[in-house]
Amino acid sequence: MKRVHDMGGSYEYGEIPVSLDSEGDFIDDEYVFKYSWHAKALAITLASGSLGEWTLDESRHARECLPPKDYKNFSYYERWIASLVNLLIYKKIVSLKEIIRFSKLVDDKNSQNYLNKSFKLDKRAWLSQNVKKDLSIGSSSSRKINIKPAFKKGDLVRTVLKNPNTIQGGHTRLPSYAMGKKGVVTKYRGIHVFPDTNAHSFGEKPLPLYTIEFNFSELWPSENESSHDIICLDLWEPYFKKQT
């Protein structure tokens, strides 16, 4: 069954939340962070990630593991914060008791002095002098290892019908709308960390990655909006087979 985050092609959503002016031109009225708590949510998530206790794929998986009802109702950064708490507890970095205690503390005006004092930094903490440098380096998923890619440009392929990761609700980057579909390899992209294992602490298992093109009419045979349009996805080798 299609999961809530796997929403590509879903019919249940309305207009894109944007506005046009009287000339029909797009109005760019975006703030980088609409509220200060959005900025905090992003920064705390990044700083927590830098503790090195989980991978990017695990943090995506944690968001996908929110109860579907919460995922739907939460705004973007609420999803981030809820899944961050779950990860922090799951990885035993904080305890349920601590969460309960601090939930009460922040509501209590008398505790502000306590919250404002400075604390000794853990050795894993991301130091401010490293932030800019580390962000400018990032963390590439590309791996220089010797695996021969099994496919080449022009190969006809068909994606698998089911997520190769059969952990119930396991992480994958093969969206359900592109499962069991015919496509063509247009580019080999090198060896990259495999999310289906990396999201479950089973290691990086780097594998060949390719861009696969799908005809619009293959993915959406009943739609006729524009049958000659193309959808491109980046897919790892276990996500597809040679089309015979």
Next chain:
Amino acid sequence: MLTSNLSFPGNLRRMQMGKVKNNNHHNHHNLLPSDPELRVKTIESLLLSKGLIDPDSIEEIIDLYENKIGPQNGAKVIAKAWTDNEYKKRLITNATSAIAELGFTGRQGENIIVVENTEKIHNIIVCTLCSCYPWPVLGIPPSWYKSDEYRARTVREPRKVLEEFGLKIDSNKIIKVWDSTSELRYLVLPQRPNNTERLNEEELSKLVTRNSMIGTGLPKVYK
């Protein structure tokens, strides 16, 4: 369906044999206050008190993404490609290193691919599974890019979606939708607007809108 692919990782096989349980659907977040601002404050306070986050780092991260890393970076890349054909070639063949020439590198842009709009092709970027986006050149994604509506509809009705952005693409053109399913990050190289031959790089960069680099818009018209 089990795949017989030889490169299939052993751990996945073990997972398929049911030896590993998943820890699905956590809801510990229900313990937090209901107001999102207080939720964030709760976690922030707890992590600060445990010394797990440096308060100066939090400020530094926010400052970088609020003021320094944004679509103005991507606009410089596009304007350079419009004026320097050799640079454009490097950008198409190895975008990550060509973009690094201008000093834009790092998180969520470790492997960038530039896709070029032409007379025949209009490219548009989406991430249906989450919100992948090329941060070093475009910054933090706008809220519409992260919206469920954009994520759900762009791969199924791209032309209707584009019309909601005020963009009508000629039916003779092919629309290419790029769903960011891996860690590759996509940037659209829009077509240079007409009547801009006399503009320099800096002037050109002011015509490059964020949406034109995602594919949901075009550069500004020069009058």
